[in-house]
Amino acid sequence: MRRIVAAIAGIAALSSLALAAEQVGTNRVINDFEEGSVSQQEGLASWQLFYEVASHPRCSNCHVGADNKPMWSGPSYGKTRPHGMNINAGESRIGAETLPCGTCHTDAGGMETVSNDTPHAAPRVAMVWQLAPVEAEWFGKSSVYICEQLKDPERNGGRTVRELAEHLDHDLILHWAWDPGGNREPAPHSLQESMDALMKWAAAGTPCPTE
């Protein structure tokens, strides 16, 4: 099923009319699609592609709810469970109240690259490690729920879909999701495909699945 949906999304990428390509980050662009140029069916396929990304453990493990506890789930963890060591990122979502995420997920700012190849070591990027905002809860949530959430300015940081797509490329923790190192499974598709999927979903009128 996943492959079929991905194939449909791939075909959609070729058939849709790309208006402009704007560079927003390293090797990635915002591709605009004319409103109405993407069918409802293509829009839903694009949403499905994005949902596969959002629901993948590399993304959802840190998009957790109000208990502020990151999750350990996915093929590299065996059974699903909360982050070991009694970790709680607090309302600050960066662990400021007790133990900063950055104590172990150190900020490698100032370095061009940082290796995350050691299995079981805390992954690091060149920014402060943190949970996503609580209103962006994804872990265990359905496609319908996340779809409605992403169009809701109250829960998406007051962003347009285009701003969401740009946001994807401005966060180094997100970049890490596709290059996680160690024995971790990367997020599916690619960052560029995820950004394109959001833009096509918007051009189709942000359709959401009904169940």
Added chain:
Amino acid sequence: MKLTVNGQDHEVDVEEDMPLLWVLRDELGITGPKYGCGIAQCGACTVHVDGVAVRSCQLPVGAVEYEVTTIEGLGTPDALHAVQAAWVEHQVAQCGYCQSGQIMAAASFLETNDDPTDADIDVAMSANLCRCGTYPRIREAVKTAAKNLRSA
């Protein structure tokens, strides 16, 4: 590259991806921070960077932008830090291997929360492992240190 540790400037000639712990122990001979696991799973290597607890085995030295403090620089034998004094009062250490990391973690934690509950302490300190199982004494010492810091 330049590195300031416990108020002293150092010039070290190492690769930028060398973990800070290696630099401290092998290049500078500062052996208070201990090697336990090398993957931020045990906390024995905890030091402060700009006053915040960091696992020095996970921090590439090229990413260190602020002053480093190790257990050697937290207090002195004549003027112990409140956490060190509480550790002595409660006779926390058994084998002692994890204790410099425990003390550095507790000192950083109390900077942001000077009146912690038992639950706060358990969240803050659970990522520092003690194979001797001194956890009840660690918790009591953290509470004593918090009380003494508040009244200081």
